[in-house]
Amino acid sequence: MLYQAEPMPVDVAPPRRAGPGRTAVCRAAGLTLAALARLLSGASVRWIACQPDTCQRFYFANHTSHLDALLIWSSLPQPVRELTRPVAAKDYWSRGVLRRWLAEEVFDALLIDRTDIKVHQSPVDVMLREIGSTRSLIVFPEGSRSVTGDLGEFKSGLYYLAKKRPDIELVPVHIDNLNRILPRGEFLPVPLLSCISFGPPMWLEHGEAKVNFLARARKAVQALKE
Amino acid sequence: MNDIRTIALIAGVLLLLLVATAVGQFLARNPDRSLNPAAVNAFNLRLRGWWIICTVLAAAFWLGTTTTVVLCGLVSFWALREFITLTPTRKGDHRALFWVFFLFTPLHYVLVAYNRYDLFSVFLPLYGTLFVLARVAMAGDYKRFLERTAKIQAGLVVCVYCLSFAAALLHVRIRGQDTANSGANFRLLFFLILLVQFADCMQYVWSRMAGRRPVAPEVSSTRTWEGLLGSATSTALLAAVLWWAAPPFEPWQAALVGFVVAVMGFAGGMTMSAIKRDRGVKDYGTLVVGHGGVLDRVDSMCFAAPVFYHLTWFVAGQ
Known part of the structure; x- marks a missing residue:
C-alpha cells in the first residue's frame, strides 16, 4: 500500500516549526534540562549500525522512567533534536502549569489523550498529522512505564504508524539502567550511569502480520540490551 | 609551590610523558617491528589518558x-x-x-x-x-x-x-614547615600519585616478564606473586631515589613507604578485580578513552592513600 497524504483539515494549524518559532527562554531551558539529564544519568550513547540523521524517523524505546523521553531527546545531536518530538500522555503532562509548559513549549511534546480516544481522532492519526513531512517522533510502544524494568508487550500503535507511513524509518532504542536512576514512584534521582543504544532502522515488511511485526520490533529493542 | 623541588618533579614527569609519547608515535608510524600493533595502540591510548589526567591534576594544583x-x-x-x-x-x-x-x-x-x-x-x-x-x-x-x-x-x-x-x-602539618598547605604538601600528594601509578605499571611489567604463580588465578590471571614482589621492590627503589621530593622522609623511610604503597595498591587492584569478576565485566566505565573507568584508575589509590596518610603522620606529623 502506498502512502497517500491525507488532505490537511483547514482548522488545524500546520505543524509548528521548531527553532525560530520557540522563544529563547524555552530553547535555553531545553538545552539546560538536556545537559542536566545527561549529567545526572551519566548516559553513554551508542549508535549500532545506525547514524544520527535528520530524515524522518520513529524512535521506539523501552519505557522504565520519567526521564526516558528527555534522555533520548538529549542524546540526539542538536539538528536532529530540533526535529524530534516526544510523544507523551496528556493526562499526566497537561496537569499543572510547569508540566504543561515543559511538555508543550520546552520539549515540544506531542500530547496524546489516553483516556478519551475518539474514533475519528485516533492517536495514530493525530501523530501522523502533527509530524507532517519533516518531524520525527519518540514513542514508547509499551504504553506505560514498566514496573520491573523488563520489556513488556508492545501495543499495536507502532504497527499502524509503520503501516500508514511505510517510508519512515523505525529506529529501535534501548535505555539501560534508567529505571534505577529514577524508578517509577520516586521523584529524587540517584546518579548512576546509564546507556542508550540506537539500533539499525527497520521497516514493516510487505504483508507482514501485526503480531509478527510487533514481536520483531520488540526483539529489536531487546537485542540492543546484549 | 614555586620551589626548585616541585619544578624538578614536574619537569621529570613531563619529560617521561614526552619520551613515552614519542616512542608510542614512532612505534605506531613504523609497524614493521615484531611488536603487536594492538599493544602499541593500547599503549598510545593509555598515554593519551595520562596526558588528560596530568593536565587536570596540574590545573588543580595550580588553583x-x-x-x-x-x-x-x-x-x-x-x-x-x-x-x-x-x-x-x-x-x-x-x-x-x-x-x-x-x-x-x-x-x-x-x-x-x-x-x-x-x-x-x-x-x-x-x-x-x-x-x-x-x-x-x-x-x-x-x-x-x-x-x-x-x-x-x-x-x-x-x-x-x-x-x-x-x-x-x-x-598535614609537616615538622619543619611553618604552615600546612605549602608546596611541600603538594609534592607529598604528587609523590603518592606517582608511586601508586608506577607500582601499577611495574606490577604489569614484572608479571608479563617473570610472572609464573598468580596470587589468585580465579580472580586475576595477570596479577602474580612475582609482579607483586617486583613492583614493591621497584617502587621502593624509585621512592628512595626520589626521597628529596617528599619532604618528611629519609631515604630509607621513603623506600619503606614505597614498598607499602605498592603492596596496598596491589591489594586494591585485587579487590576491584574480584568485584568485576563477580559481575562479569572488564572495565568500570568509559570516561577517559583507553583507561577503562575512573574506578579502574583509582582502585590502587583508594587502598594506598589512607596508609600513606598515616605513615606521613607518624613519621613527620606535628
Missing part, C-alpha cells in the same frame, strides 16, 4: 588546596557511581542511595576541606553506616538486607572515605 579537594571529591563521586552502577541494588535502596550521593559524600569532603580530622575520620564509617542500615530498613524491603547494606557501605568506604585521604594529605 590551590580547595580546588584539589573538590576535584578529589568529584573523582570519588564518579567512582561511587561506577561502583553502585555495577552493584545490583533493589528499589528499597533508592532513598538511601540518594542521601549517600548527595549528602554524605559532599559533606565528608567539606569536613576534609576544613581539615576536621576528628570528624571526617569517623563520619562515613560510623554515621554513614548507621544511616544506610536504618534508611534501608525503613524502606521496608528486608530481602538480603545485610548483603545490600554491605554493598553500599563498601562503596562508600572504598570510593569516598579511602580516596579522600589523598586530598587530606594537603592539610
Whole structure:
C-alpha cells in the first residue's frame, strides 16, 4: 500500500516549526534540562549500525522512567533534536502549569489523550498529522512505564504508524539502567550511569502480520540490551 | 609551590610523558617491528589518558588546596557511581542511595576541606553506616538486607572515605614547615600519585616478564606473586631515589613507604578485580578513552592513600 497524504483539515494549524518559532527562554531551558539529564544519568550513547540523521524517523524505546523521553531527546545531536518530538500522555503532562509548559513549549511534546480516544481522532492519526513531512517522533510502544524494568508487550500503535507511513524509518532504542536512576514512584534521582543504544532502522515488511511485526520490533529493542 | 623541588618533579614527569609519547608515535608510524600493533595502540591510548589526567591534576594544583579537594571529591563521586552502577541494588535502596550521593559524600569532603580530622575520620564509617542500615530498613524491603547494606557501605568506604585521604594529605602539618598547605604538601600528594601509578605499571611489567604463580588465578590471571614482589621492590627503589621530593622522609623511610604503597595498591587492584569478576565485566566505565573507568584508575589509590596518610603522620606529623 502506498502512502497517500491525507488532505490537511483547514482548522488545524500546520505543524509548528521548531527553532525560530520557540522563544529563547524555552530553547535555553531545553538545552539546560538536556545537559542536566545527561549529567545526572551519566548516559553513554551508542549508535549500532545506525547514524544520527535528520530524515524522518520513529524512535521506539523501552519505557522504565520519567526521564526516558528527555534522555533520548538529549542524546540526539542538536539538528536532529530540533526535529524530534516526544510523544507523551496528556493526562499526566497537561496537569499543572510547569508540566504543561515543559511538555508543550520546552520539549515540544506531542500530547496524546489516553483516556478519551475518539474514533475519528485516533492517536495514530493525530501523530501522523502533527509530524507532517519533516518531524520525527519518540514513542514508547509499551504504553506505560514498566514496573520491573523488563520489556513488556508492545501495543499495536507502532504497527499502524509503520503501516500508514511505510517510508519512515523505525529506529529501535534501548535505555539501560534508567529505571534505577529514577524508578517509577520516586521523584529524587540517584546518579548512576546509564546507556542508550540506537539500533539499525527497520521497516514493516510487505504483508507482514501485526503480531509478527510487533514481536520483531520488540526483539529489536531487546537485542540492543546484549 | 614555586620551589626548585616541585619544578624538578614536574619537569621529570613531563619529560617521561614526552619520551613515552614519542616512542608510542614512532612505534605506531613504523609497524614493521615484531611488536603487536594492538599493544602499541593500547599503549598510545593509555598515554593519551595520562596526558588528560596530568593536565587536570596540574590545573588543580595550580588553583590551590580547595580546588584539589573538590576535584578529589568529584573523582570519588564518579567512582561511587561506577561502583553502585555495577552493584545490583533493589528499589528499597533508592532513598538511601540518594542521601549517600548527595549528602554524605559532599559533606565528608567539606569536613576534609576544613581539615576536621576528628570528624571526617569517623563520619562515613560510623554515621554513614548507621544511616544506610536504618534508611534501608525503613524502606521496608528486608530481602538480603545485610548483603545490600554491605554493598553500599563498601562503596562508600572504598570510593569516598579511602580516596579522600589523598586530598587530606594537603592539610598535614609537616615538622619543619611553618604552615600546612605549602608546596611541600603538594609534592607529598604528587609523590603518592606517582608511586601508586608506577607500582601499577611495574606490577604489569614484572608479571608479563617473570610472572609464573598468580596470587589468585580465579580472580586475576595477570596479577602474580612475582609482579607483586617486583613492583614493591621497584617502587621502593624509585621512592628512595626520589626521597628529596617528599619532604618528611629519609631515604630509607621513603623506600619503606614505597614498598607499602605498592603492596596496598596491589591489594586494591585485587579487590576491584574480584568485584568485576563477580559481575562479569572488564572495565568500570568509559570516561577517559583507553583507561577503562575512573574506578579502574583509582582502585590502587583508594587502598594506598589512607596508609600513606598515616605513615606521613607518624613519621613527620606535628
